Structures are given as C-alpha cells and as structure tokens.
Amino acid sequence: MSRNVSIAYLIGLGLLLLAPMFIYPILVMKVLCFALFACAFNLLLGYTGLLSFGHAVFLGSAAYVTGHALKVWQLPTLLGLLAGTGAATLLGWVIGSLAIRRQGIYFAMVTLALAQMVFFFFLQAPFTGGEDGLQGVPRGSLFGLDLADDINLYYLVLAIFAASFWLIQRTIHSPFGQILKAIRENEPRAISLGYDVAKYKLLAFVLSAGLAGLAGATKTLVFKFATLTDAHWHTSGEVVLMTLLGGMGTVFGPVVGATVIVTLQNELADKVGSLVTVIMGAIFVICVLAFRRGIVGESLALYNRMTGQKT
Amino acid sequence: MTEIFGVPIQALMGQLMLGLVNGSFYAVLSLGLAVIFGMLNIINFAHGALYMTGAMLAWVGLEYLGLGYWWALVLAPICVGLIGIAIERLMLQWLYKLDHLYGLLLTFGLALMIEGLFRDLYGVAGQPYSIPEELSGAFNLGFMFLPKYRAWVILASLSVCLATWYMIEKTRLGAYLRAATENPKLTQAFGINVPLMVMLTYGFGVGLAGFAGVLAAPASQVGPLMGSNLIIVVFAVVVIGGMGSILGSVVTGLGLGIIEGMTKVFWPEASSTVVFMIMAVVLMIRPAGLFGREK
C-alpha cells in the first residue's frame, strides 16, 4: 500500500474513533453496518463481476438468526453474531451453487428470485414475527462492558468493521483476488488457463454472503430488532446503488456510497417523504448513464489526470 | 356438493379461475419482457412500474377527465408506449455498447423513480377503480360463480398474446423484427431502419405492460406497489420458460398461474413461493429454460 493511502486510512480511523462525540452514535453505527454490507457486495460485483440482485437475503437471514439466538436461546453476544454470520454463509453456499449455473443477467435474475423465495419464507415463519418483526433483542455484554450503552457498542461495531475491511483488503490483493479479477475481465481466458472458474465464483459468493451476514448480525445488535425490511428486495437494490454510486471495483467506493446513501435517507426522510425513492432512482439512472465509475472511481480518474499519471 | 380430493368443487373451480386470471397477467407481462429482451438484450426492470402506470393512467383518466374504461383500454397502453419510446431514445440507446447489466440497473432506477412518484402523489394505499357496467356481475355456472370481469380479462389477455404472436411470426413487420434481432448489422445493410425497430419494440413491449395494467385496475387495487410485487414472479416465469420463444412465454405464464392457483387450494402456505421453487428445479435440470435457446 502506498504511503498516501496508509495515511488516508489512519486519518479515517481517527475520525471514526472520535465520531460518537459529534454525531448520533446510532447513525454512525448504521453507516458502518451498511458500509460493510456494501464492501461485501462489492467483492462480488466489483471484483468478480457478478451482480447479485438478492443480496439483502444474507443481511436479513443473519439478522433474524442472531436476533433469535440472542433473544430466545440467550446465547452470549459473540456466539449470537457468529450464529447469524454462519447462517448467512450457509445460505450463500446454497443460493450460490444454484445461481452460478447461469451467467450475466440470468445470474442476477436467479439471485433475485431465490432471495424472494427466502423472503416469503421469512414472512410466514413464526420465529421471525412476520410483519411485526423480531423485537426486543438484548445486546448483552462483552468482556464485562455492557453493550446497552450506545458508546460501548459503537466501539465493538467499529472493531468489527475495521477487521472485516482489513480482511476484504487482504482478499482483494491476494492471488485469490487476482483470479477473481481475471474472471471478471475475461472468463473464457481464465478457464483456458486452467482455473476452475465455477469453484472460484462460488467461493467469492460465499465469502460475500458471509460478510454481508456479519453486517446484518451487527445491525441487529445496534437496533435490537430484525424485520422484513432487512431481507426485502428494496434493500438489495439499495446496496447495488451504494456500490455503484461509491465506485465499483474500488476498495473505498462502497464505504463512500453507503455513507452518502444512509445519510441522505436520514436527512430527507422527514422532509420529502416518498420522494426519497424517486431521488434514489434518479441517482441510479444518473450513475448508469454518466457516472459509472462512481464517486471514488471518478475522483481517482480526475486525480490521475491532474497529476499526469496514466490510469 | 361434490368434492375432489376433499376440496369442494366450487372452491377448486374458483381458484382455478383465479389462477387462469393470474396466469394471463403472467403471460402478457412475460411476453413483453421476452420481446424486449430479444431485441435489446435488456431486462426491463421497469416493466412492473409501467404496468402500474397503465393502471394509474386509467384511474387518472376516469378521475380527472371522465374517460371510462374502454377509452382507457386503448389510450393508456398508447401513452405507456410513448413513455417507453421516450425512455429508449433518451436513456437506453446509450447503453447498448456496454455490459447488459447496466440496462438492468438503469431500468431498476427508473422503476424506483416511477413508483416513488406515484407514491408521493397518491399514497401507498391504492385507489379504487370500479368494474365497468357492461362487465359487472357474474355467470352462475352451477359448479362455480364466474365473475364476468375475470372472464373478460382472460379473453382479452389471450387475444392480445395471440395477436402479438401472429404479428411477429406471420407478418412482414414481424419478419423484419426477427431479422433485426438475429443480425442487426446485416439487416441494417439491407436498408431496414434497425434503430427505429428497436425503439418501436421497446414501446410495444411496455405498451403490453400498460394494457395489462388497465385490465388489472378494476380487479385489484390500483396502487404504486402493484407492479413491483408482480414483476419478480414474472422474472421467475421468464427464467422457467426461457426467453427464446413467444409461445413459450405465454404457455409458461398460463401454466404457472394455474399451478399457483391449485397450490392455494391444497398447500396455501406455499402459494407465494411455488413459482420460485419450480424455478430452482428447472435451473438444475434444464438451465436454458423449458422453451429456451441459449443465446
């Protein structure tokens, strides 16, 4: 990693450590959870070139399983988080195995349809509470710190986010990550080079699903409930938007995208009501037509142009 | 009362009829999607929203202009078709050279915009739209009640599907369309205006969706979300049928509607997911779809 980038990361971390003093901690935690969700999604879209249109199902399934584990089975917090993440990973393996049989657009449609199937299961299954949601999930405590205190929980969430972000970083810059990029660039060539492309795609899918699950499990801790919104296809669309807006295929893009979208929704929800959806849709359209590299992507391109470097 | 498998025949026929109605909608919508995909290689996520727009326009026409159902049946699809042409000219045409996924994302964004707009204007709850006088009431067939309107829906949808099939397979315009789908450059070299064909195809495809919307208006709630809940099932229908043939989409749509209806009788909890379950199975046995040709 270049020196500039390392400094940028340190500054970012510093800001995040101080954030709860200036900003409503619940809001920052929400941003962090969605940023993790978007980074996990980007692993699949930006780096492997697979558009999964049902990714919210991993967020939701982990949210419900963690909620259930903490509330009904009364597991300690870390085990609850692990249970949710594990469930999402397993679901990712099942859905991924089915979906990678098709490619391109078909892959996207299949993930959407399978996710919808799981959504309907959540709607009807008694343990999720259906429309009412799974309420009153206890946060528990960690190393003696009571997580009911928002500030304590904040630092746990920050730690989870930082660790996952580091993991994604390492994955992208590893040989495994290089193969994923090769698959994205030119799949037939990757096959001709002897790589078992299906296996790599599935692995990427499962990893992405698991991390998305971790985001969902953490979110349940923050809000103390899990609802159908977490698994709804609108949320699947939102994470695509965050990644697209922030910059697909960049490490930091999804974080930027998630921050913008969550903050925007928070600020606008009271003021414009349903027009929020229109604005989200408009951002989508504008990004696809004129801003495909996203905020980070375009900024990097601009920076390179200004400093005379080749992209 | 006679019973089949322990279910009174009246309930069975009733659900069968509802299944046929749903199946007709699936057929018309998946037909539109297939036509658009064939020509443009774009999955039109906005299809559901434009279906809803057709219904909304029918309601707006009645509410503010006093235009009745029969006017709406003709005018609304034309309006939606024009909207489609605008979308194609202003936005979609720039995406043809890119990865097809961008088309999906753009139409998804459009769907959000259209839904959000109607939601802001009219709220989520939905507006009432009454069945036209001529079609209200029901036939009492003895073994079941057949509401006249539902029978009309089935008839109208199937006629439209048949007409579309005829136009594409048997007319000269249809021949040009099929040629442009197979080999646009060669067709263009023959002097046929391919971009115009593409534009008209998209307009026609969404016009079909608008038509389905008007048909749906009296039967269910005219609300901003009516399209989005439906479109995902239609996607599954399309994956099952494969996007190769027109007749294939129609048959699959109708068939799945009936299966869904039967599921409501014998296994109600699974009725919302049965289409997706079938899709999973088809994916494993015949990935190209039942009638599909892998492109």
Place this chain on the structure above:
Amino acid sequence: MMKRKLLALSLSALFLPAAGSALAQAGKISGDVVKVAVLTDMSGVYSALGGKGSVLAAEMAIEDFKAQFKPKFKIELVSADHQNKADVGSNKVREWYDTQGVDMVTDVLNSGVAIAVAKVTTEKNKIMLNTGAASTRLTNEDCAPGNVVHYTYDTYALANGPGKAVTKQGKDSWFFLTADYAFGHSLEKDTMEAVKATGGKVLGAVRHPLNASDFSSFLLQAQASKAKVIGLANAGGDTINSIKAANEFGITKTQTLVGLLTTVVDIHALGLPTTQGMMFTEGFYWNLNKETREFSRRFFSKHKGMPNMLPAGTYSAVLHYLKAVQAAGTDDTAAVMKQMKATPINDAFAKGGKIREDGRMVHDMYLVEVKKPADSKEPWDYYNVKQVIPGDEAFQPMALSRCAAVAKK
C-alpha cells in the same frame, strides 16, 4: 484591550451553560419545553384512520390547553410517518428520545409498530399514550404500566360488541379473514372467544398480508366454508377492499360481513348502500351530544372529514397529558404517569374515563348499527347507537390480565 474583553467574554461563556442548566433544574421541565410527538401512518393503508387527522387533533388539544390553562412552559409538536414499518417507527422514536428531547409519543397506530415503540419508550423511560393501535398485548404480554397507556380502544372491546350481538341474532357460525400481524391475530383471537362464549361456532380462518392487493382468493375460501358470518379482522384500506371484493363475488348475498374494526371514515368511503345494517363497536361518534358535535365540527372545518375514535382519542390523550404535566409541575415520567392515573378524564371524547393500573384507559364504548340510506338526514349521519357499553364491561377485566407487573400483586 481586545484581549481582556475576549477573556471576559470567553469566561462568561463558560459559565452560561452552567447557569442555563441551573435554571432548567429549577423548572423541572426537561429542556424547558414539553415536546409531544405524533407517530402515525401518513400515506399507507391506515392513513385515513389516523394520519393527518391525528396530528390535527393533537394541535387542537394543545391550542385548547393553552387557551384554558395558560401554562408557563412551552409546548412543541412534532410528527412523522412510520409507513407501517416497525423498524422505521422504532428508529424514529429512538432518535426523537435521544436527540430531540421528545417527552411523549401518541397515536402509533399499527399494533406491530406500537409494540416496538413500547419497548423503546420503556428503555428510555418516556411516555407513550397509544391512541391508535388495537392489540390487547399492550396491556397484557407487552405491558409497561410505568410508561405505556393504551388509550382509545383495543381488540377486546372491538370483539365483544359484534361478537356477542351478531351471534345472538342467530348468525352463529363464523369464518375469519385476518390481517397477518399482531393486530389481526389479536382481533381474531378475541372475537373467536366472544363468539364461542355466546354459543357460536368458529369454522376457520385465513390470513392475508397487510395491504393485500387482491382479496379474491381469500374470499373464495371464506365462501367455501359456508359460514353464516365472515368476520373481517382487518382495518382501513384492507376492510374496504375486502368488502368491495365480497360484493363482486356475490358473497354478500348469502353471507353476512362483519368489519371488526370499522369507523365512520370507512363507512363514508364505502357508502351507506353497501354497509347498511353492519354492526360494530366504536369508541366515539361525532353526533352523540352537544360537546362531541362542537369538537367534531371544529375538526371538520380543518380536516374536511368527521373524526373517528382515533383523532378524538388523540385529542383527549394530549389534553390529559398536558393537564397532568401542569398539575405535577414537571415532565418527569413517573410523576406525570401518577398524576394521569389519579385524574379522571372528562372531555369531548370520554366522560368518567380512568387509566387503570395496567395502563388501560377505560371508558364507554358504543355498539352501533349503520343506518339505511333513507334514514340518514345529513352527510356523515351514519349510526344508530344500539347500546352504550360501560367501560368496566367493555374492556378486559384486570383480574384476567396477563401483564406480569400487575399479576404479581
């Protein structure tokens, strides 16, 4: 010279917050403002029941309170749309409590949202005067007597009116069409018990999603059951659509429809020809007496529709709360709750109303029958009040309460 001034200014600036908080301590009203919030459904399936009407009612209550009692403290009102989603409502309320100093939340229709908000309210030790939701869970399994008051109505009160009266008429076999969430389940359960207690039979039930777009499939099942009565355990837009679809399928020719949560607003939307003869329980009728008429006409002049029991209840709740705050001299939750429970409620909405230990507000309910079109003399003249059900009979007796905090005693 500048330096000294600057120093003086900054030193005094340091002391200001301390002085400010000292003043605040003396007044014992947090932030010097009593902040009331209306959380409701502004654009969805229940928006006609509560929605903007509830906000208007709260505004009227604040106006009337200021005019009559001339309080020394400031009062502020905020409102938001929970879109019938428990997570949206719950997050909004949490943000209100954490960052905006809201002291009391009211309306909160949609039982799923209400239960979620009850939890947050208890966690943050604030007050919820729920005037919109129905589920009896708010005073039983999910009760919080120190923070939550269930004010206007509940499924027990709704169920017993028609459940007993219609069954007694000889229509003794019932089938239910139920909204599939907390409210629907609660209403279905309470009505089933009322029907069985009167000697009727329950032939079955089918659940539909909230805000369903097509009721035909569910109604076909109801028709197939051959029950004499189809109980509609849903509300708002869902009830209206169920009734319309039932008409389309000719079901109303052979079976009686009972809308278990129906209000004057729904009757207005459906029209008398479709609804004449229907019987149900409501908590308020605008045309009952001089006081209700006066309140309702004032409401009508701004809202262009008569109030049903939800905004009427919200008006009463906000008024009662503000009176309690003034009497107690603080907006501290425990003190205000104590004052509210100790004071009877006498206003346009209720006479002799009382908040019980378990948080249930008990007041008279009305069993009404919808008039025939010919009998209606003016717009909104829709009801014949068949029976006034006294509060103690209308609501679940506290002896049967499943509320942990109350049952222990």
